Amino acid sequence: MSFLQLQQLKKTFADGTEAVKGVDLSIDEGEFIVLLGPSGCGKTTTLRMVAGLEAPSDGRVIIAGQDVTRLRPAQRDVGFVFQFYALYPHMTVEQNIAFTLESTGAARRECRERVADVSRVMGLGALLRRYPRQLSGGDQQRVALARAVVRRPKVYLMDEPLGTLDADKRLEMREFIRSRQQEMKVTTIYVTHDQEEAMSLADRVVVMHEGMICQAGPPTEVYDDPASLFVARFVGSPGMNFIPGSVVADDGQRFFVPHQSQARMPLGRDVRPGPVTLGVRPEYVYPSSDGPIAGSVVMDEYQGNFRSIHIDTGFAHNLVMRAGDADARAVGESIRLSFNAEHTRFFDGNTGQRL
Amino acid sequence: MVSQRTGLLKYGFVGPALVVLIVLNIFPLLYNVVLSFTDAELVGGGARYVGGSNYSRVFSTAEFVEAIRTTAVFVAAAVSIELCLGFCLALALQRGFRGKSAILTVLLIPMMLSPAVMALFWHQILSGDYGILNHILAAVGLGQPEWLTAPGLKLISILMIDVWMWTPFMMLIALAGLNSIPQYIYEAAEIDRAGAWRIFRRITLPMCAPLLALAVLLRTTDALKQFDLVMAVTGPNDAATQTLSALLFQKVFGDGKTGLGSAYACVLLVIVIALASVFTRYIDFIQRKQGKTQQ
Incomplete structure (x- = not known):
């Protein structure tokens, strides 16, 4: 009791x-x-x-x-x-x-x-x-x-x-x-x-x-x-990044496809297919030349021991990437991003509840 | 150029009020002081300087001592009864309930009427023979005292009218004091496990104290000058109800001794100022105690 x-x-x-x-x-x-x-x-x-x-x-x-x-x-x-x-x-x-x-x-x-x-x-x-x-x-x-x-x-x-x-x-x-x-x-x-x-x-x-x-x-x-x-x-500063898209099943594998994008991101785990929102914390976003998301830098926020790089990817909200304090970016720079698949979270595209 | 014009404008705004103040307040005050050293009379001219003889007459007559006593009893009784009743009414009216504003309005009526009108009303009510009060008392089989003529009752009747007139004033100020205490203070006291009586004694009362003291100051200085009710109920020359103001009125307009009456007026003025300064010091003291002024 x-x-x-x-x-x-x-x-x-x-x-x-x-x-x-x-x-x-x-x-x-x-x-x-x-x-x-x-x-x-x-x-x-x-x-x-x-x-x-x-x-x-x-x-x-x-x-x-x-x-x-x-x-x-x-x-x-x-x-x-x-x-x-x-x-x-x-x-x-x-x-x-x-x-x-x-x-x-x-x-x-x-x-x-x-x-x-x-x-x-x-x-x-x-x-x-x-x-x-x-x-x-x-x-x-x-x-x-x-x-x-x-x-x-x-x-x-x-x-x-x-x-x-x-x-x-x-x-x-x-x-x-x-x-x-x-x-x-x-x-x-x-x-x-x-x-x-x-x-x-x-x-x-x-x-x-x-x-x-x-x-x-x-x-x-x-x-x-x-x-x-x-x-x-609400939790975390800055908060989690959200990317709208959908999960598709192909050949027994699950892929995440962002809205208005051809890129396919293998998930390596079972998520029910359909419209979803992918969430990923800034610390698990990293630059990658063949990453599924492309964008351009809009702000480089220096925070002392790290940087928050804000990237416009064409979605409603800018994506934030956490980078090392020495890893400065110029505004306007094009960048391709990927995420650590293990740390991505999926939310129902309609209700917002965790899947 | 501009500064000169605003300078003139400045005087233009203040000027009329200043003139009124000088003509109606300051000049009569100073003239009164001058008169108090002469043997001026109401009828007939030719006032001569008589030194302090008016003052020695004031302090040596039994009338004066009696008037001081009457005034003191009246002020002490009136102000304390009004304070207690007013505060109780304020406590009762503090919580919102249906018809509160109507009750508040009715309670404020006595304060808004002229004291002379009030006294005439009460004269009708208290009259021994045809007054409604005695009529009611007779109906329920009680005695019918001579409210306005019995020596022991006259002052009490005046007191009653004063209480009836001025309790709403006390209530109004007490209500303002009560409303100035924020709800969260009471919440904190509840959390601190204080009971109702303790909250009243340690929170409500001390936090209202500065405003209540102000109300007492205003009422005291006003009651010290009590005149209209005495005048209307018994007339100015009744030993049982002769307050200082009534006595000085009697001296000036009854006996025609303007010089002597002026001396009484000066003495009354000094008493009012002395009491007022005691009160303002007290109010200052509690406010400083509550940290309202930074060190």
Whole structure:
């Protein structure tokens, strides 16, 4: 029996918006789950329903064997980190962190000790007497985190906690959150639209789209074996390349034929014939003089230790090839490309589902 | 050329308001100070400089002490009752419900009417013989007090009218204070497992405090000058209800002693300014405490 369960969770807002359309998810104790998706995919609404800040229209939330669907947030024993901190403006940093301890009736001395502990770990010691408005965004977010971790709730819920921070702060905080979570072994659900953040933090990434879960699995699985075109496009930076075409059977062999092309690419495995979209990550695209795809370079993006070469192949989207940092290309240069057949993925030409 | 023209335009905009301010506010204020050092009378000219004798008369009469006491009781009672009632009403009206805007409108009517009109209404309601209040009290078999003439009740009646008039004002400002607290603060407090009373005491009340203090300041300075209701209910020369303003009116227009009345006016002014500055300092203090001004 898993620690946290979402069963057919649905949310329809008063204006008729169906934000969440039936989410099923089982989470083990101590697991770090990241809900990943574009804005409006229902990930924050799902998180708020777990917290009790939003009442589900249907479905159940079960925490540690107890059905908490009808309980108030205060009765659920969860920690929540808000995207915009939500600190109490009229309280000092110390009072902000201690508030939750005092609410549960902890003794004054114990409060002070635990606040001191947490603020030492989080480097807030010098800021305890300050008010939130006197702090930078990064410091405010650290206070918000401290407020959540000062007690040990059953579940941590984090709503894009790093979304408003600068890139360097974000990396630092990401590291902090991960190590703290592993240390405390508290089940965590973390919401983000940043796939890189999701990959680096999660035990399991749950990709959401239009109120539903598209795929849930370890980061490597979501990256290597995306369940649909949507997941393939959303995960990875830059995302997967897509080439529309069809699979044809000939002489017991399977070939991929790109649209408006005579080229035939042997697949070496069994894919059902018909219209498909071929997906291949930029790192598995390479130049080859007899490759099936021809195009011309439109942009050479230098990224420090590698280059992303954007190639116009006549399809709706440019193809991106990952190349070595020394492998510069001139704009307009003609190029023929091939892929590593083993790393190609096929999606149904109509539904976008993985074949 | 251009700068000269905009310079003139600048004065053109400010000028009329400045003239009105000087003629209607600043000149009377200064003239009042001058008069308070003379033996000017309402009828007949020839005011002579009499030094501080008006002021020594103000501070040595029992009337003055009595008026201060009446005013203080009135202000303290009126403002605190209005604050409590207004805040409770605001809490009740904070959540949206059907007919909320209609109720809000009705509640705001007393504030929009002139105090003199209000006092006349209430005079009809509270009148001992033909007032509707006593009529109702009689119908349910209760006593019929002389609201407007019994010495112990007159001030309470005035207080009642003032509360009725100004509670909506407090409610309005308290409502603004309540609405300025973002929903996510309450959500955070829920997550932090605070109960309803704790949320009210530690979140709602302190976050409304600056606005409530402002409302109390405005009401206090206004109530200190209480005059219209006293005038309409009992007249200015009733010992039980004689506030400072009523007393100074009585001195100037009843006794015709303009110089002495001016001295009373100056004393009242100093009291209002002193109290106002205490309040503004307090508001400043809580705002700084909440980090609204950067260090």
